Amino acid sequence: MSNDIALQAIDLVKHFSTGSSGVLGRATSIVQAVDGVSFALPTGKTLGIVGESGCGKSTLARLVTRLIDPSAGSVILDGVYINTLSGKSLREMRRKLQMIFQDPYSSLNPRHSIGQIIGDPMRIQGIVTKSGEKAEVQDLMQRVGLNPEHYNRYPHEFSGGQRQRIGIARALSLRPSVIVADEPVSALDVSIQAQILNLLENLQKDLGLSFVFIAHDLSVVRHIADQVAVMYLGKIVEVGDSATVYNRPAHPYTKALLSAVPVANPSLRHSDQRIRLVGDVPSPIDPPSGCRFRTRCWKATDLCASVEPPLQADATGRAVACHFPEEAPVAIGQSPQ
């Protein structure tokens, strides 16, 4: 494995069973939350993961940070398989891989001061001595744009955007190499979102961090990500360079998702370029056979119902899982729409 890969996921699968399989042997159903996801995140880069609710993106975040264990598959951080780690090596892995959460209200302990929230992880991991802790915490506060004099304040004294800065400082306090951010700006007002995104990008530049950035907001991901993976019902349907995926989407779902985003330009309002998907995302308990998107796809044929399309890379390095991708050569015997 190349040294340039900071974080790699190989065939990650997470199935949750619902209900209890008690002594009476009651039938349980399996939620296929994440079903065979692989990706490689190069050092210093940002991988964006987008998809609608229920596509498995948050489960994926918890899998790669080992907050939950996968049903199958593995995660490699800096060349080390993390799923079998324990004790000291597990603690070292936790230091290197940190997470930023969506809700800056529920992810901070209301009874701990900012100094404790940022300082405790450092002391536990033995990064600083007790005497050097305060200076280090204040340095971090400064770095994320908080007033270091607020060291003794509590989370309720801060606004949403400031709390998210505290969450970022806490993640940075262990000097991680990879940060997984699960919807870090979606709870924030538009004007504050931009501040936090700029901060994350500056930190990445200064500290050489690698990001996995999960969001449902396509324009946020477009701005921050080098590579984008689009998920649908537990699987990656398309992954590639941000510019390629956004400018020339190959999977019909990616295309529909992009065209559903309202554009902040009233003159484009009634353009008929819009693709309107009918219906909702099917249940991950009983996903459609073959291609999981076929029930909402305007290109679906019998083939899509019987054979699951593999994720295949094209010449540009972008991979797509579709029997009839957009811009495909017409030779398949199917005229592209």
Next chain:
Amino acid sequence: MSPDVVLSVRNLSVVFHTSDGDVVAVNDVSFDLRSGETLGIVGESGSGKSVTASSIMRLNNSNTASTTGSIIVSGVDVLTAEEDEVRRIRGSEVAMIFQDPLSALNPYYTVGKQIAEAYLVHHPQASKADARVVTLEMLKKVGIPNPEKRIDEFPHQFSGGMRQRIVIAIALINNPKVLIADEPTTALDVTVQAQILDLMNELQTEFQMAIVLITHDLGVIAEAALDVLVMYGGRIVERSSVEALFSEPTHPYAWGLLGAVNSLGKSDRGALVTIAGSPPSLIALPTGCSFNPRCGYAMEICTAEVPSLREIGSQGSVSACHLPDDQILTIGRKAASL
């Protein structure tokens, strides 16, 4: 009041009395809404947009909030009318849909019963059988597949988008003149959001109703609104047509919002345009213009005097800013073309 004005709000102010002091959530808000039009209200959390909406339905608790000004619907002032009269107006003249369709529906009743109930309240002579016929028709109109079967299902059996369609069915069953939609698509995925916005647009044409669309998303505004109110710190800071807002915004706050959205929409990875600081606390609003601590163009007068709304430019925009007109127009056009 011209004949096609269905809702007229004048000098609306709402003050909440809290243990920490009085919170002026809405301050001197006035606007008119004409039949068949969509008025967008955009602003950050705490800007007063939702309180404005709930005042129109007189949903503010009179023990904790004092509401002044006037809200005229069909010749009746909602704020001073008798409770019976307000109850008649709610639902039949003005209806409301909320952000979260799951909490807006009662989990213990079938959706059919909930829609029929809204009908029966305003049509006391109608029989239950009549109500069921009307309900079925409404379910078809809001695009619920297989309505004969689904009318007897419960809210948890529907997806988020379908639930929002049910909520819309309840709101429209009495053919109201005004529909207030408070962040109707915020809890939904983008592909479902697009479906719901399309549906609202179709139904607006069919029922000829006026819509007040409250959202924080400028994309939704651009897609659905005709006129836009931009609110900040409880006040209207800009009122303009949607075209004018996106081509020639006339308030520094609107410049910042538009700049943030536009720079995010670009594929290059330059730094995003931001608005410094954070939204003000309504308990301790800055003196003068509430936006002055975050404004890059603030002058001495901005901390001393609240700017009043005045017309700026040739597109009928109204803005509350102390900057001279020509400067506003130049910077505004530049901000829009970023």
